Ligand code: NA
């Protein structure tokens with residue numbers, strides 16, 4: 001039998017080759033798993049297909065993806081999304097990069113609605129990408145902001161990976177949610193700071209709005225403000241439906257869809273064609289996202305059945321390093337794993353293997369869990385392979401290449417890395433709030 | 440380049456009108472095959488998009504029924520998942536047709552168009568291998584579902600057989616679309632010409648209505 | 649090794665139960681003197697909890713510890729096997745039911761019809777319902793939205809509650825915001841691991857099922873490749889495992905309850921006799937319904953009926 005180390009090497013090599021050929025990611029990963037699996041295991045491996053299909057298509061958690069994508073498409077096509085940004089421009093339009101700042105704030109609010117990465121990025125991308133590109137923002141800045149903001153979905157509560165971590169390590173979900181707030185706030189502040197500075201240094205990144213030939217009348221201003229406020233109200237309503245216990249975070253996407261349709265009617269922008277086109281674009285994006293998730297899950301299921309988790313477990317035993325070095329080592333392993341597996345599997349696999357070791361070295365499990373979440377956020381955004389990268393490419397206009405996306409995320413990934421390092425060096429930033437609120 | 444092809448195109452002598460006619464016939468047949476598949480896949484792809492509002496409505500109805508009527512349904516949970524699965528799987532072929540599936544295009548964008556066709560041929564073969572297995576396994580699961588009366592595990596307990604039929608159809612259609620794309624790329628690799636009109640990949644993109 | 653087996657169980661890595669499955673695997677390896685090698689896979693490591701039955705059936709996984717509630721649509725008899733609401737919690741009584749009163753041969757046939765070998769089942773602790781408000785009398789269940797799948801949902805509906813279907817990952821948030829008023833857990837350990845006590849404090853003292861009987865299953869073609877002595881060894885190891893589960897899970901259950909009590913778990917007041925009777929009646933009402941689902945379920949329920957008379 002082939003050793004798991006060798007198999008892992010072969011699989012990585014196959015990924016690199018298939019990606020270089022420009023193969024569709026999901027179909028390519030599935031094809032690699034089947035081909036390598038057929039050689040090493042035999043046709044018995046093909047039976048991984050039905051169970052994986054059922055696991056991905058019948059996952060209620062993933063249902064957030066179609067619902068939120070559809071909401072995003074309706075918002076952008078009805079002009080409600082634009083209304084929100086127009087109003088924000090009226091307020092802070094004089095600041096260079098103001099639109100990107102508004103986008104980060106809106107993304108944070110979307111992050112507070114969704115608990116998974118895919119829904120966050122694709123919703124944010126649907127609503128906010130076009131307004132930035134239309135106003136002449138640098139496309140890299142625009143893409144990077146969407147990626148960084150949309151990825152906050154798993155850091156700002158509610159967060160499915162955090163719930164999974166708390167369960168796998170027998171820790172409090174409540175503590176974890178609260179512990180994530182300060183790191184999330186630091187991330188948002190740093191992102192905004194970066195945007196302001198980058199736009200100051202390079203004016204071409206974010207042009208200021210040209211003053212209109214005729215200054216807007218009071219009435220026009222009032223309409224802009226009213227429309228913006230109503231759109232903001234929709235976001236508040238969706239958030240409210242979660243907080244008030246009307247709907248779960250997944251279901252709230254459907255409330256957003258209904259709300260978007262109601263608003264469109266209110267704005268007199270409702271057309272059956274708009275709903276149809278939104279549905280068509282949404283269905284295409286859902287299918288693209290789900291074929292990637294399915295193919296990647298087939299791939300990782302094959303790898304797990306062959307025992308990659310045991311390889312990671314045995315590697316982490318007896319490292320003979322100092323406690324802090326062990327933590328750093330864990331972060332590196334998770335970043336590497338981010339090349340081949342998704343956010344859920346990283347938690348499922350690494351949380352139970354790493355956390356007991358971290359705790360035995362005297363570290364707080366909640367702190368370690370937050371590091372893991374921050375790390376996953378980075379892992380899914382780092383080239384060459386990362387779900388967030390694929391989601392972003394899916395939502396981006398046709399002319400945007402993967403290279404644009406790689407370049408666009410770089411500064412933002414560095415910011416997130418900085419947050420990770422800050423939280424690693426100053427555990428009080430993570431632990432202070434939960435200790436204060438929960439004792 | 441194939442020797443036969445060289446004979447046909449470059450040494451097209453009046454003495455070879457029959458070969459030339461065969462060639463034109465084959466080209467037309469291939470083009471018709473591709474266009475037929477394109478039409479079928481586009482029809483299915485556009486049709487399933489009407490499920491999007493239905494999906495949102497089903498989930499919203501469950502929320503309404505549970506919160507306002509205090510009567511959670513037993514069917515919304517599974518029904519929404521089925522619709523989700525149908526959209527996700529059946530849209531795959533249309534996404535392939537529109538070349539909307541995500542790829543890493545770093546090297547891909549740098550090579551010549553013909554080289555790109557060669558790359559695509561390799562990728563699409565790998566993809567066909569994958570979807571063929573999905574199709575085969577789904578048919579097997581369908582037969583099993585009929586034999587053992589498989590259902591969902593919920594109280595509503597809807598049948599599973601239609602899901603496996605759908606998966607077999609979805610993967611088969613994706614396979615068909617890939618076969619059409621293979622022919623297209625093969626034709627381009629050999630002749631350097633495009634087989635199908637460009638307009639076939641322009642989705643009506645009307646963001647402002 | 650002559651035989652390389654993969655053994656998938658229903659729990660995630662890191663759960664207390666993992667230890668017992670690991671030791672079953674190790675026992676098979678040592679007792680067979682290394683002729684069988686067993687790789688343990690936790691939930692989600694290649695196969696999710698919902699996929700175990702299908703994966704063992706197809707041979708993707710050689711051996712599995714499934715949770716029958718997840719497979720209600722594939723093997724309905726498993727729902728009766730695991731224990732319908734209101735069933736006994738007496739381990740000795742359950743053993744008699746399986747070994748002497750005739751459940752074991754029926755189940756061997758039921759699993760056998762799907763290409764599975766059914767080995768000695770083991771017993772896991774009871775199913776309880778956790779609510780946000782105390783249940784002072786059984787009428788308090790009226791209108792409560794409780795996350796409870798399948799048979800347990802039907803049982804609660806008989807008591808006037810409204811069963812809700814939710815993904816496991818959303819129980820915590822839903823309890824905290826009030827989307828649901830309560831949730832069952834597959835046992836006390838599950839309630840603790842899900843941190844549900846942080847957002848819902850009251851445990852109802854009557855269990856929905858006194859004990860849960862879970863099987864170990866093996867893919868038939870892999871089984872038939874074993875020599876008779878190896879088959880005997882695997883069977884013997886599962887018997888040891890069943891004993892392990894019984895003693896250890898009792899201990900873990902009490903630990904989980906103690907930990908939750910420390911975090912503020914409270915028990916709803918002790919139910920009256922009328923409440924207990926209503927509880928029993930709600931369970932018995934399910935027999936007819938489950939007997940209808942397939943012929944093996946009917947046979948199992950027939951045995952129960954004979955017992956009751
Ligand atoms: Na979130």
Ligand code: NA
Nearest residue numbers: 338379385386
């Ligand atoms: Na990555």
